[in-house]
Amino acid sequence: MIELKEERNVYLSNFASLEKRLKEKRPAWLRAFCKDAISCFTELGFPTTRDEDWRYTSVAPIARTAFKPAVYQVNGWSPSRLADVTLGEVACTQLVFLNGHFSQELSSPGKLPEGVKAGSLASALDSDGGLLEEHLARYASYRRNAFTALNTAFVEDGAFVYLPKDAVVKEPIHLLFLSTASKDPAVCHPRNLIVAGSSAQATVIESYAGLEGGVYFTNAVTEIVTGEQSRIDHTRLQRESERAFHVATMEVSQHRDSAFASRSISIGGKLVRNDLNVLLNGEGCDCTLDGLYFAGGEQHVDNHTTIDHAKPHCSSRELYKGILDGKSTGVFNGKIIVRKDAQKTDARQTNNNLLLSEESLINTKPQLEILADDVKCTHGATIGQLDEEALFYLRTRGIGDAAARSLLTYAFASEIIGRIRIQPIQCRLDLLLSRSLSKGHETL
């Protein structure tokens, strides 16, 4: 633990003023959580590389910075910049958050079936207190994770999506978190809750984007509950600015026969840590986790995933792919737990990495804890460079060296991008990837 008291003091004083400001708005049950969470944070402190879960990711730059709470501001998000991060022409419900605060003016309601709620968490505290009390902070534990503890202590706004029983939402729900860099480093703690009732179905996209400029820190927590037979398709798109810190925890709790699919794309940010934990807490669940991380320069991106097979007859498929260029570093840690009762578990995990430069580095580690005896579990990790023979083949057909490298790199990523069935996101990723690939080669 980092022992510098002062670092924590900044958060403690910020917490005190937030508590004062939100006194009326926060119900008693939430206040209790917040208090508990801040004391957990004080006790835990920021993790260090001596903690096994943070061995390859130093958060010292975050701990060292005295972040101020981020305030609502539209500055810099011109319509053309916005067009680059929204879903464009696609009919959808779009909830926009500026520096963590819901923006009514930038959000646009879509078609939602009767009883479906998609709005800001802050206003849901008034209108749907009961639902929130039932679910909020019940899945993402703050007792062991300092960042979740901070997020919980500072919970103020975020997205709340609720699907009652049998609700099928056809249009995607886009949660868009925008940051503007202010003069002083600022932090926001978006808190999202997605609850799907039994047999409900929805596609949710969670995007994070920032404007270049100063330093900021996004510390997000998303909790997702999938009711019996429900299906949630979740895409996470992280495109923070190049000086941003991004720490995100996603905690998924699946009930019987539900299906959860996640695609996590990480492109931006200077220091990025994504924790994705899925608890398969009912029989017959299906869980698919796909990930793509793409880093260059001096970026660091860490993906930790845990799939906890707590019940029998569940299947999980995990494929994470990484592309690292420049002096970037990456971490993949994929934990799969198969509990004693979880017979007939079928789990597969794959992590493939492509290193485009001599100085890039990846630490990849599968972690299997299997306590049941009648299970199928496989895992595999690869680290490689571009295939020289494939490069030569392309070049003998007249395709230039740089273009051939881009093509092969893109092909590596396309397996994941192809699984995102939302057209504008696919196109944008295609563009982003090819742009940064060609940019990379100009500097070679």
Place this chain on the structure above:
Amino acid sequence: MLEIKNLHASVDGSEILHGVTLKINRGEIHAVMGPNGSGKSTLAKVLAGHQGYEVTKGEVLLQGRDLFSLSPEERAREGIFLGFQYPVEIPGVSNMYFLKTALNEIRKHRGLEELDAMDFLAMVKEKMKMVNIDESLANRSVNEGFSGGEKKRNEIFQMLVLEPKLAILDETDSGLDIDALKIVANGVNSFRREDRAILLVTHYQRLLSYITPDRVHVLLDGRIVKSGGKELALELEEKGYGWLEGNAA
């Protein structure tokens, strides 16, 4: 078209080609034959610009231009095509996208306009028929999951689309059944033209029953030990390579 003069090349420091000299004129088909390990594939790869092979001596001129001053892609744009003995699988890159990119690079170099999608498709469809390639292969990844015969036909198909000046076909006939061999031979014969040249690198005489070469060269231990007309191929078929070994020294 192509002039190879006293070419020496080595891999990992050991010399494979010990001075190959060969001249191919426009409109001609030459066959280079030889047993395994004689340096046939090395010759093909050196001409295409593979980085694993080091040219230690000699020169190669393509239409009077020094080939070794050009990168593999520049050679391709100048009109060299290598049909691979083992075509490479490239997952995630569609056959059509790959070929369109390649063709437009070459067209750009030749000062031609890029083909639009419709014209490209029409042209490609016609050429697919010539080598009996199923249209479903078009949208699959390059060579991925193709059978051996499909891979070889795909090489010939690419050659027909890219229309090189000099096609070097490295054992395109090996591993093919007789039907596939005929398709490949038909493809090559239809490609034959006054302003083009073809270099067939092969182990077997079989292909030469369907494609009539103008010249046949025997490559043994990195040297051309005998050259002759098409009848030389038949002689090799009959006698093998053993009788020529004395010539190698």
